[in-house]
Amino acid sequence: MTPTLIVLLLVILAVAAVVWVVKKGPAHTPRPGEDQDTAWNDPITPAESGHHHSPHKPETRP
DSSP: OHHHHHHHHHHHHHHHHHHHHHHHOOOOOOOTTOOOOOOTTOOOOTTTSSOOOOTTSOOOOO
């Protein structure tokens, strides 16, 4: 009984490993012309942030 149980557990483990590998799929390789740089992690500098405050012209409010 014990060897049968061990073999059954090994078969279940092998099937689970195959399912996991197939479900994971291959690593994504970019195709020619596909955008590879999304810039999601580029740092934002004050010059690029869109808030262009000129130090020479103070903002005046009436």
